Amino acid sequence: MSKEPLPSGSRKRVRMRDVASRCEVSISTVSLVLSGDPRIPEDTTRKVLEAVKAMEYRPSVIARSLARRSSRTIGVIIPEFAFVNNPAFYYLALQGIHSQTQPAGFKMVVEAANKVFIERRYHLRLLKEQSADAVVYLAAALSDKFLTEMEKEAYPFVLAGSYAEGVNLVCARGDDFFGAKLATQHLISLGHKAIGFIGGNAQFSFGRDREGGYREAMRQAGLLVEPSWVVPGDMDLQKSSEATLSLLDAKVTAIFAAHDVMAYGAMDALRKAGRRIPTDVAVVGMDDLEMSSWMNPPLTTIRYDIARMAGQAAKFVLRQIQSPLIQSNMLGEMPEVKLIIRSSCGGGK
Amino acid sequence: MSKEPLPSGSRKRVRMRDVASRCEVSISTVSLVLSGDPRIPEDTTRKVLEAVKAMEYRPSVIARSLARRSSRTIGVIIPEFAFVNNPAFYYLALQGIHSQTQPAGFKMVVEAANKVFIERRYHLRLLKEQSADAVVYLAAALSDKFLTEMEKEAYPFVLAGSYAEGVNLVCARGDDFFGAKLATQHLISLGHKAIGFIGGNAQFSFGRDREGGYREAMRQAGLLVEPSWVVPGDMDLQKSSEATLSLLDAKVTAIFAAHDVMAYGAMDALRKAGRRIPTDVAVVGMDDLEMSSWMNPPLTTIRYDIARMAGQAAKFVLRQIQSPLIQSNMLGEMPEVKLIIRSSCGGGK
DNA sequence: CTGAAAGCGCTTACAG
DNA sequence: CTGAAAGCGCTTACAG
Numbered sequence: 001m002s003k004e005p006l007p008s009g010s011r012k013r014v015r016m017r018d019v020a021s022r023c024e025v026s027i028s029t030v031s032l033v034l035s036g037d038p039r040i041p042e043d044t045t046r047k048v049l050e051a052v053k054a055m056e057y058r059p060s061v062i063a064r065s066l067a068r069r070s071s072r073t074i075g076v077i078i079p080e081f082a083f084v085n086n087p088a089f090y091y092l093a094l095q096g097i098h099s100q101t102q103p104a105g106f107k108m109v110v111e112a113a114n115k116v117f118i119e120r121r122y123h124l125r126l127l128k129e130q131s132a133d134a135v136v137y138l139a140a141a142l143s144d145k146f147l148t149e150m151e152k153e154a155y156p157f158v159l160a161g162s163y164a165e166g167v168n169l170v171c172a173r174g175d176d177f178f179g180a181k182l183a184t185q186h187l188i189s190l191g192h193k194a195i196g197f198i199g200g201n202a203q204f205s206f207g208r209d210r211e212g213g214y215r216e217a218m219r220q221a222g223l224l225v226e227p228s229w230v231v232p233g234d235m236d237l238q239k240s241s242e243a244t245l246s247l248l249d250a251k252v253t254a255i256f257a258a259h260d261v262m263a264y265g266a267m268d269a270l271r272k273a274g275r276r277i278p279t280d281v282a283v284v285g286m287d288d289l290e291m292s293s294w295m296n297p298p299l300t301t302i303r304y305d306i307a308r309m310a311g312q313a314a315k316f317v318l319r320q321i322q323s324p325l326i327q328s329n330m331l332g333e334m335p336e337v338k339l340i341i342r343s344s345c346g347g348g349k
Numbered sequence: 350m351s352k353e354p355l356p357s358g359s360r361k362r363v364r365m366r367d368v369a370s371r372c373e374v375s376i377s378t379v380s381l382v383l384s385g386d387p388r389i390p391e392d393t394t395r396k397v398l399e400a401v402k403a404m405e406y407r408p409s410v411i412a413r414s415l416a417r418r419s420s421r422t423i424g425v426i427i428p429e430f431a432f433v434n435n436p437a438f439y440y441l442a443l444q445g446i447h448s449q450t451q452p453a454g455f456k457m458v459v460e461a462a463n464k465v466f467i468e469r470r471y472h473l474r475l476l477k478e479q480s481a482d483a484v485v486y487l488a489a490a491l492s493d494k495f496l497t498e499m500e501k502e503a504y505p506f507v508l509a510g511s512y513a514e515g516v517n518l519v520c521a522r523g524d525d526f527f528g529a530k531l532a533t534q535h536l537i538s539l540g541h542k543a544i545g546f547i548g549g550n551a552q553f554s555f556g557r558d559r560e561g562g563y564r565e566a567m568r569q570a571g572l573l574v575e576p577s578w579v580v581p582g583d584m585d586l587q588k589s590s591e592a593t594l595s596l597l598d599a600k601v602t603a604i605f606a607a608h609d610v611m612a613y614g615a616m617d618a619l620r621k622a623g624r625r626i627p628t629d630v631a632v633v634g635m636d637d638l639e640m641s642s643w644m645n646p647p648l649t650t651i652r653y654d655i656a657r658m659a660g661q662a663a664k665f666v667l668r669q670i671q672s673p674l675i676q677s678n679m680l681g682e683m684p685e686v687k688l689i690i691r692s693s694c695g696g697g698k
Numbered sequence: 699c700t701g702a703a704a705g706c707g708c709t710t711a712c713a714g
Numbered sequence: 715c716t717g718a719a720a721g722c723g724c725t726t727a728c729a730g
Contacts, residue, residue, distance in 0.1 A: 028710080029716060041715070059478065059708070060479045061478045061480050062706085062707080067721080069722070088436050090440065094443075094459070098459065107460070108458060125407055265643060267643075365723065365724065375701045376724085388700085411723075415723080
């Protein structure tokens, strides 16, 4: 019966039928016991459970998935660039998703989307190949045309953090526009008029919307925005550092960076240029990374609950798996954004 | 035949047999074509591939896994506390692992290990349940007794970043001891004699070994280590900040923090206590997180290639899956550790 | 070169 | 209350 042992330490898998024959019951009975079916009387249940324990039996999730037509897995797609620029953002997002999937008995498989990945519609593939029952797609690009295809598919699929232009898909996110507006308004309330903006990536809705919020606050305050006041920082320390130099040329008295990491880059550039923060130039960031309160000076920023936002996306697809009828509006509200005043803006303690 | 459509947008799965019948070949032929079997002539291949494309057929990885007895998945276990204290470390590790698994055609499933998880030997479970073909276990605790059980199991399993006491398992890691020694020696070479140490978590080998490296450097230089010079920082900003205060009471002139994040906490505490860095107190960290060069002042630290280390763990299990004969020594060398001198220690530019 | 058939290890109506 | 049987969707010897 048994093959010759494998090279290093054979391991023979214990199957359900092994448990069944040891207990002298049928395999169906074992299966029913394991799925907690109330039809099985207690003594049979106990007998089976004991054998399971003694034999260290673990049902194959693969066979189970095939029979159940569900892998009990959530696919999470993060952009490739994330692996370079702002780890904290995506790590927090993964944390938020995992905190929902693990208790629900779902596994989380993580894929990084590069260009090829997107062109091959890997997100759809994950679903069609049955690798995942649902997908949370983090940081979709505004220009991602392929996503329109997902509208027609009846798979549980949700965007998180960023939505795509003209695509009617559910998206869990924070209020980028309002958060950026809050930050800018705070600087305005401190008397600043020449406020520079270091933008995130405008390929993403959060990048565009944060710039929108900044512009809206300026407009409402009757302040003009010079073209030279808006510079790209690409979520990158180096880039935002360089961007800061050009803002200094443009004579701004305050800088709003669309992500804390970019604010760190800005602060370093200011320091190297011999400017004091906030005396010479005030700085405000966004996202409230843990480190921000430990910066020198501590960074005023907008709290934006990344983990919560991503967790909501996970909750949503989980619910959708259970009842495919659920509509978009069940996603619920956006996590609240909130101004956290520290000393980098000159308005705090 | 077909059931009534699902509530919102039915989706009928295309199976291999559908492709086969459209091409008027057998299902085996389709299977062979898809696995690139050279026996199939080109025209048949083309015919099948066209049908696959036209029908948007995607083979079920679940069925395939069952038939192949392999899920083509690597399980990655990160500790629960990671979700709180030092995201960058674990994010980089995930990046390193994914950079190996994705090209190899493996999926990466991520699990966070809490206490219950460990007690239930979830790492073994992942393997037995066939959820993963191999497991990379990040940051095992020194005291993790359960790991001895894995020695007997013939599964591809490797520790990364930290090993467990008295457990003979392969471990991919950087040279914690030597790196810490380097950092300490640098401070010594700058003339410091009263050097404080903020420790990582001593539950982990990296925490213990970094302390070991510090002590060894001191010993070799003939310097005594006062008990009050060694304080725990738990990888935490807050904790290391508090630890720094007690080091100031102990009159140290330099601080070596066993992880950059703790160095950030220390710098903040020093600043708040009115001490200048490095004039009053020099600071050195470890791990060279990207942010460290943007701190104020830029942090002198030890480069420790986290992504590379974790990638090596992945490479190892991948190779082990292919040939179970591979022995521990095939893991290769540790990524090089290297002193990066910046200005926080007073010895740099 | 290609097909029929067994098998991977479960779940789930359906009988009894 | 429990078992025999079909089925999930593939892969892989084995024939021919």
